Amino acid sequence: MNACEFPMMISAVACCMAEGKSADEIALIGSVLSQLGDTLATIAARQALCAPEND
Numbered sequence: 001m002n003a004c005e006f007p008m009m010i011s012a013v014a015c016c017m018a019e020g021k022s023a024d025e026i027a028l029i030g031s032v033l034s035q036l037g038d039t040l041a042t043i044a045a046r047q048a049l050c051a052p053e054n055d
Helices: 005-018 023-050
Strands: none
Touching: 005 023
């Protein structure tokens, strides 16, 4: 997959998810997925900084 295919795939998934949804539903889905991404980034950072070297 080249550098442009991945963001295009994500955009296509977003369009499919938004189809038939109200603006409020789309906003809620977006905020939930943003929180999910932020939480995963926090978990990864904690693991990188706080996990023992041998893990």
